[in-house]
Amino acid sequence: MIFRETPFIGLYLIELEPIEDERGSFTRTFCSEEFRLHGINPHVAQCNLSYNRKRGTIRGMHYQLPPYEEVKLVRCTQGAIQDVVIDLRPESPTYGQWYTTELNKHNHKMLYIPEGFAHGFQSLLDDTEVFYQMSRAFVAEAAAGIRWNDPSFRITWPLPCCVISNKDQNYPDYAL
Numbered sequence: 001m002i003f004r005e006t007p008f009i010g011l012y013l014i015e016l017e018p019i020e021d022e023r024g025s026f027t028r029t030f031c032s033e034e035f036r037l038h039g040i041n042p043h044v045a046q047c048n049l050s051y052n053r054k055r056g057t058i059r060g061m062h063y064q065l066p067p068y069e070e071v072k073l074v075r076c077t078q079g080a081i082q083d084v085v086i087d088l089r090p091e092s093p094t095y096g097q098w099y100t101t102e103l104n105k106h107n108h109k110m111l112y113i114p115e116g117f118a119h120g121f122q123s124l125l126d127d128t129e130v131f132y133q134m135s136r137a138f139v140a141e142a143a144a145g146i147r148w149n150d151p152s153f154r155i156t157w158p159l160p161c162c163v164i165s166n167k168d169q170n171y172p173d174y175a176l
Ligand SMILES: Cc1cn([C@H]2C[C@H](O)[C@@H](COP(=O)(O)OP(=O)(O)O[C@H]3O[C@@H](C)C(=O)[C@@H](O)[C@H]3O)O2)c(=O)[nH]c1=O
Pocket: 048, 050, 059, 060, 061, 062, 063, 072, 119, 120, 121, 137, 138, 165
């Protein structure tokens, strides 16, 4: 795994390194020791699989309130997504800014998202599947969100929003 820093402190784009042979390939997708060596949180409390039937589906922007902030490690196993995070750490030089990257079945990339970020994505193809690990279990009472089109952030999504949950469509404007 190659750990690429981003302009956001603690946010890493991780490139996987498939080892190819005549059978296909072998790819390490997580290694607590490598994470520790890079000073990032290797704890896994929960793994999730998100299936998105339609291209253009948006999920997010989600985070958990203190003291339940979580780390996420996100990978697209089928199809493609535009993954987006917002830095909500008041002490951060990139506070209030968003970062985006495409993750897809073929580009061998994962996004490591530290605590203090909101996370969401848009599927770029039908039948898109996203696998992610979380450092902390889901706590429904601590779950919070930012609307995909909140005017404080002006996230540029690649496609029109064609499917979204009622919950995600109705978050009030975020007060930065
Ligand atoms: C997130 C989550 C949901 N649920 C339940 C609640 C609900 O009945 C159903 C669907 O939940 P949601 O609508 O919140 O699912 P979804 O919108 O896919 O939520 C996810 O979105 C992405 C962007 C993230 O970053 C994740 O951390 C998570 O918040 O699954 C769990 O049981 N455990 C979980 O960890």
